[in-house]
Amino acid sequence: MSLSLSGSARPFGVAQTARASREALYRAVWRWHFYAGLLCLPFLVSLSATGALYLFKDEINATVFAARTTVTPSESRLGPDRLIFEAMQAVPGGTPLSYTDPARPDASAVVTLAEGKAKILVYLDPADGTVLDTVDRDGEFFAVVKRLHSLAYFGPLANAVIEIVAGFAIILVITGAYLWWPRGQQGGVVTVRGTPRRRVWWRDLHAVTGFVAGGGLLFLAMTGLPWSIWWGDQLRHWSNAAELAQPSILWAGRPVSKVPMVDVLPSTGWTMQDAPVPQSPAGTKPIGIDEAAAILTRLGMPRGFELSLPVGPTGVYAAAVYPKDVARQRVVSLDQYTGKPLVDVPFQQIGPVGRLIQYGIGIHLGQYWGRANQLAMLAFCLATILLSVTAGAMWWKRRPAGGLGVPPWPRDRRAVAGVTGIVVGLGALFPLTGLAILAMLGLDLILGLALRRRTA
Known part of the structure; x- marks a missing residue:
């Protein structure tokens, strides 16, 4: 009889222990x-x-x-130089920083001007230069x-x-x-x-x-x-x-500034935003922004690009486009005197990690597969x-x-x-989260000790 009781008690005890372990694990996860x-x-x-x-x-x-x-779409369009002039009339004393090409036939052009510490966006009709609105960039x-x-x-x-x-x-x-x-x-x-x-x-x-x-x-x-x-x-x-991301070989043997690309082109994508802005070799007469925009068009730059103006004698015309079609992203910098591309980075030349992240960001922003x-x-x-x-x-x-x-x-x-x-362990993959986890464990321990002392 005792053997029979012993034999039936053991599996019951094992099942009870297993259930208690599962419940303990569940409560710890909870x-x-x-x-x-x-x-x-x-x-x-x-x-x-x-x-x-x-x-x-x-x-x-x-x-x-x-x-x-x-x-209203129009077949006639003013060049960037004239549009910048019209924008400067709307913001007297403003210093032109960049021009954004209309992405569609019915889209306005945008000129960014510096006015003191503020950056002002001037929206214009590209057909006749009519100023549609001016907005502080940080307040847009x-x-x-x-x-x-x-x-x-x-x-x-x-x-x-x-x-x-x-x-x-x-x-x-x-x-x-x-x-x-x-x-x-x-x-x-x-x-x-x-x-x-x-x-x-x-x-x-x-x-x-x-x-x-x-x-x-x-x-x-x-x-x-x-x-x-x-x-x-x-x-x-x-x-x-x-x-695996930014193709640094493109800068090999070229003079570059200490200015990151994102400082002159906020529209630069994740992979290229800290790339150094190239420098133009010495020259005499800049080509002008109209010619720079025309060169970009001839190079096949997608519409909607942002084009920054050169700063100083070694500055460049830097352009970036960030369309919904991730594979058409591109960054180009032109010598301000000759118009020669100093750096031309299409999406396909970005490393595999950079491309993967850009695809992820595109999907994150709802841009890759259209409305779906x-x-x-x-x-x-x-x-x-x-x-x-x-x-x-x-x-x-x-x-x-x-x-x-x-x-x-x-x-x-x-x-x-x-x-x-x-x-x-998961926190170790994301160190700031890991520090927060350790802080929470410390706080939990302190509160637990305080509660035990109060109830003792």
């Missing part, structure tokens, strides 16, 4: 999912809202701001949206927060996938149970939305990281040094907002009176250590 969400959600709402607006930049410009961006609607999206309004440290959030968003998706994984439950996988009055309805809606949109959120976080203040800069430096790309990214943005709202509702419904409602750590310290080790 704790980190909560932490990641606590930090991420307010920023994810902001990023999603501003990102959704930016996806439809062209459409909004062509409707809301049509008075300055859209003109989508410049504001972009700076809100990156938190650039609040300085470089705020941009570091975006990098931390992107890292935590990746942790959020990975831990969320584990929590969503079906474990025999009847709902919350692809269906929603209950009604909005019940917490389970919000939990299931959160889980199902995460299942549908988690991959999109992961993609947006990964393709946004190249623009980040530390990780993105390190990626650029590493890929350039390895000849825009709508897919919009769906991910709206789903991310819904994830944030449902997470807040779940927390509100489960929080104890007077408490924060943080999911408790399981008693199984092996589960805690294992999950935390994985999270710290």
Whole structure:
């Protein structure tokens, strides 16, 4: 009889232990999912809202701001030099910096002028030079949206927060996938149970939305990281040094300045933005911006390029175009005296890492596959907002009176250590996120000790 009892008790004990381990692991993952969400959600709402607006930049410009961006198509067009002259009449004392070629027959031309520390955008009808509008570049609607999206309004440290959030968003998706994984439950996988009055309805809606949109959120976080203040800069430096992004051989044996390309051409893409601006050899008479624009046209530069004017006797005519067709991106610098291309970098000459990142950024911005790309990214943005709202509702419904409602750590310290080790390992891939994780662990330890002392 004793052998029979012993034999039946053992598998029951093993099953109970396995179940306890699974529950401990689940609670440890849940704790980190909560932490990641606590930090991420307010920023994810902001990023999603501003990102959704930016996806439809062209459409909004062509409707809301049509008075300055859209003109009646005409076969006659003034040259850049005359348009710059007209722009300077609208902003007396302004110093011309660049000219942006109309991308379409019904698009306006844009001249950028410096007025003190401000940069002024002057929109003109290319047919007759009529000034349509003047706008401070930093106050232009989508410049504001972009700076809100990156938190650039609040300085470089705020941009570091975006990098931390992107890292935590990746942790959020990975831990969320584990929590969503079906474990025999009847709902919350692809269906929603209950009604909005019940917490389970919000939990299931959160889980199902995460299942549908988690991959999109992961993609947006990964393709946004190249623009980040530390990780993105390190990626650029590493890929350039390895000849996998910026083709530095194009600058070999050529005189270059210490000015990065992005300082003269804000439209320069990610791969080329820190490339040095070349220098023109000594000469006597500049060719002029009309001839520079004509040379670019003969070289096959796509319409819509931005062309900066030379600065000083060694300056160059630098041009960049960033069309929706990623493969047509191009950067060209012309000798201001002869018009000879000093540097000509079509997309195909960028290294594989640079091309991959530019494709990712193009899709991130909804530019690569037309309307389908825009709508897919919009769906991910709206789903991310819904994830944030449902997470807040779940927390509100489960929080104890007077408490924060943080999911408790399981008693199984092996589960805690294992999950935390994985999270710290992910943090090591994104060092600013890793530092935030260590800070959260330290704060969690301090609060835990304080709570134990108070209850002792």
